[in-house]
Amino acid sequence: MDLHQKRIIKRTIRRILFWLVLAVILMFFMAPLIWLVSTSFKNYIDAFAMPPKLVFKPTLENYISVFNKANFFNYMKNSIVCAVIPTAVGIILGVPCAYSIAMLKLKNPKNLSFFFLSARIAPPIMSLLPLYIIFSKIGIIGDKITIIIMYTLMCIPIVVWLMPVYFRELPIELREAARVDGCSEFRVFWNIVLPLVKGAVAATAIYCIITCWNEFLIALVLSNKTSQTLPVTVTSFMTFQGTQWGPLTAAGTIIMVPMLIFGFFIQKSFAKGLAGGAVKG
Amino acid sequence: MKNKNRSTARAFVLPALITMVMIMIVPFLYAIYITMNDVNLLENGGKFVWAGLKNFKTFFSDSRALNSVVVSVKFLVGALLLETFFGIAVSTFLDRRFRFKGIVRALIIVPMFMTPVVSGLIWRAFFDPHAGIVSYIYQLIFHHKLDMLGSTSSALWALIIVDMWQWTPFMILLIMASLDGLSEDAVEAAKVEGASELQIITRVKIPMIKPTIYMAMMIRAIDALKIFDAIFVMTKGGPGSATETMNMYSYVVGFNFYRIGYATTISFIFTIVVTIVLSKLMQKNNSL
Numbered sequence: 194m195d196l197h198q199k200r201i202i203k204r205t206i207r208r209i210l211f212w213l214v215l216a217v218i219l220m221f222f223m224a225p226l227i228w229l230v231s232t233s234f235k236n237y238i239d240a241f242a243m244p245p246k247l248v249f250k251p252t253l254e255n256y257i258s259v260f261n262k263a264n265f266f267n268y269m270k271n272s273i274v275c276a277v278i279p280t281a282v283g284i285i286l287g288v289p290c291a292y293s294i295a296m297l298k299l300k301n302p303k304n305l306s307f308f309f310l311s312a313r314i315a316p317p318i319m320s321l322l323p324l325y326i327i328f329s330k331i332g333i334i335g336d337k338i339t340i341i342i343m344y345t346l347m348c349i350p351i352v353v354w355l356m357p358v359y360f361r362e363l364p365i366e367l368r369e370a371a372r373v374d375g376c377s378e379f380r381v382f383w384n385i386v387l388p389l390v391k392g393a394v395a396a397t398a399i400y401c402i403i404t405c406w407n408e409f410l411i412a413l414v415l416s417n418k419t420s421q422t423l424p425v426t427v428t429s430f431m432t433f434q435g436t437q438w439g440p441l442t443a444a445g446t447i448i449m450v451p452m453l454i455f456g457f458f459i460q461k462s463f464a465k466g467l468a469g470g471a472v473k474g
Numbered sequence: 475m476k477n478k479n480r481s482t483a484r485a486f487v488l489p490a491l492i493t494m495v496m497i498m499i500v501p502f503l504y505a506i507y508i509t510m511n512d513v514n515l516l517e518n519g520g521k522f523v524w525a526g527l528k529n530f531k532t533f534f535s536d537s538r539a540l541n542s543v544v545v546s547v548k549f550l551v552g553a554l555l556l557e558t559f560f561g562i563a564v565s566t567f568l569d570r571r572f573r574f575k576g577i578v579r580a581l582i583i584v585p586m587f588m589t590p591v592v593s594g595l596i597w598r599a600f601f602d603p604h605a606g607i608v609s610y611i612y613q614l615i616f617h618h619k620l621d622m623l624g625s626t627s628s629a630l631w632a633l634i635i636v637d638m639w640q641w642t643p644f645m646i647l648l649i650m651a652s653l654d655g656l657s658e659d660a661v662e663a664a665k666v667e668g669a670s671e672l673q674i675i676t677r678v679k680i681p682m683i684k685p686t687i688y689m690a691m692m693i694r695a696i697d698a699l700k701i702f703d704a705i706f707v708m709t710k711g712g713p714g715s716a717t718e719t720m721n722m723y724s725y726v727v728g729f730n731f732y733r734i735g736y737a738t739t740i741s742f743i744f745t746i747v748v749t750i751v752l753s754k755l756m757q758k759n760n761s762l
Contacts, residue, residue: 215578218564222582222643225596228607241605282493290490297483305487307757311749312498316700316721319745322728322738323501323508326520346497349490378482407589409703414729424591428707431595438599445592456587457580464651467693 229449233442240438255443262440264419265426271337272422272448275412276405279344284398287352292382295357296368306357312350317411320346325414335417343411348401355400355466359393360386396462399455406452423448509739515732522735529739539740541715542723545630546699546744549719552634553641553698558691560638561645566675568646569653579650583643590640594704597636598623601708626716629709633717636704641697645690652686653679692756699748720744 232240234251259265290309294302321343328339363386371381387394409424416425427448430441509529511522533539568578585593600608603621612620622632656679664678680687702721705711711718711726718726720740728737 211572214567218567219578219581222585222639224607225593225600225639226584226588228600229592229596243605243607243610245607286490286493289486293483293486297486298480299483299487300480303757305491307753308491309494310756311753312494314696314749314752315498315745316741316748318702318721318724318728318741319505320498320501322724322734322741323505324497325728326508326513326734327501327504329520342497345493349494353490382486403587407591409589409591409706410725413706414725424589424703427589427591427595431707436595441595445589445595448589449587449592452587452589453584456583460580460583460647461651464647467648467689 226449226453229442230446232438233446235439237439240442255439256447258440259443259447265444267419268421268423268426269447271416271420272406272424274337275340275344275422276402278341279348279405280398280401282345283348283352283401284394287349288356288387288394289382290349291353291356292360292386294353295360296386297378306353309350309353312346313354317343317347321411321414328415334415335420337416337420339415340412340420340422343415344405344408347404347408351401351404352397355397356390356393358466359390363389393462393466396459397466399459400463403452403455406448505738505742508735509742511735513733513735515734520732520734525735529736530743532736533739533743538715538718539720539723542718542720542740545715545717546719546721548630549634549637549701549717550695550698552631553637554691554694556634556638557642557645557694558687560642561649561690562680562687564642565646565649565653566679568650569679579647583647585640586643586647588640590703591707593640594636594707597632597639597704598708601632623709624713626713629713629717633701633705633708636708637698637701640704641694644694645687648686648690649683652683656682692752696748696752699744 228245231249233255234253235246235249236252236254239246239249293299294306299305324339324343325334328334333339367385368381371385372378376384406422407424408422412422412425413428416422423444427441427444430437430444508522510524510526512525512528513520513522564582568575600606601621601623603609603619603624608622609620622628660678660682661674664674669677699719700721701719702725705717705719705722706725709717711722715723721744724737724740724744727733727740731737
């Protein structure tokens, strides 16, 4: 009886310790988001009260001032266009390419995947500098199309790099049976393979959208007052007079919330695509 | 039939390949030409003046450039080691059955989907010596002010902490996923033989998920070397040049000083070294 009680106490202590440590870990990873969202609903005085005010009267004034900022909706439209078009191009060109590398008899698939991998590794500033000169010679600096081109350059390697895992997972018999039935390689891909991996294609597309949406360096260099995307807009709340934290946090919240929702949906399939065959599930 | 197979294979690859050659290889070849010229967008209309290998010689005698190499390496090593350690620690800590596991996991990985510019700004506010929460807590404990971003000795650490906060979740996501896929047998066998919990983690679990850890470290290395956003909004490479990575320095030379020739040289050296080393490492480990 005594021993039994001891064991129960021991287990309870362990459990409490577990949840305490877990709370600290969660606090560390969540604090910035909590601060961002709560500050966006605070007025100027509450925002920097120390210790932070946990109870305050929420205000929408920061959001109103963001939406009243000239062109905010225009910048949001830029962000959407600069994320969706490169993603679409990346998927249309990248998925067949990844399929070919994974499943079809190419001469040297290793060299090809090495090429796309190096495109993933190379820092964007390497392409940004020469393309900046080329774009200004053609006279399209400041046009959205320049950002779209650079983002396409990011998206294609991402697709080619993430997708092969999902193709390799498909049973080989499936493809062979269809081939014996006289289907062309293209029909096999389009009618049989593609419907089976459409979940993975969607997850990869969402990952591309998040990457483009969050991108900053390229947008900073190539955009101007009319073509800027939201991450650049956020930095415009840092002025010489000081940083307007209220509107900045409101804008930050608006930018991030959709990406966090997207991220929530793709987390599992993303882990699998990245870790390759090492991850199941 | 075999030939037809191969031609379809080619037809599937070519559009992506041609596009990449047009927007990556052609500019890259042009970049090599640019490195051999003096190009200053502020002087004589950005005309190219042939300079041979002068830009490369400048690089190796430019103390600010060499400093940026050191900063990049320090940042890479610091961030990579901390993220790997905490990634493994947190994942193995969470590798048990408990209520709300799915929600906990989803909450922990939130930072990796946050816009880096915005999270950089948040942490800038946190590190603010007067109104930031980090400084506030530090002052409660040590009774004097802390200005991490303002001092040359700690600014890089502040950036490493931010990178760790944002990307340890990436490690956790991958490691937890592969821990979930492990078979219970080996762990059970070790338990029967009386291994302690720590022994099970270090001798059984970690060796089994090594490929995933390795892969995650590679991806982190690639992206840690490219870091720009957080540095740009938190320190702009300062104070002095304490947090100026190679990536940041070539941005400053290119788009603040408009010395495109030299900036291209810096990013060329950076790209060649990084790409060759990392892609060889990744290929060797068959992580393609």
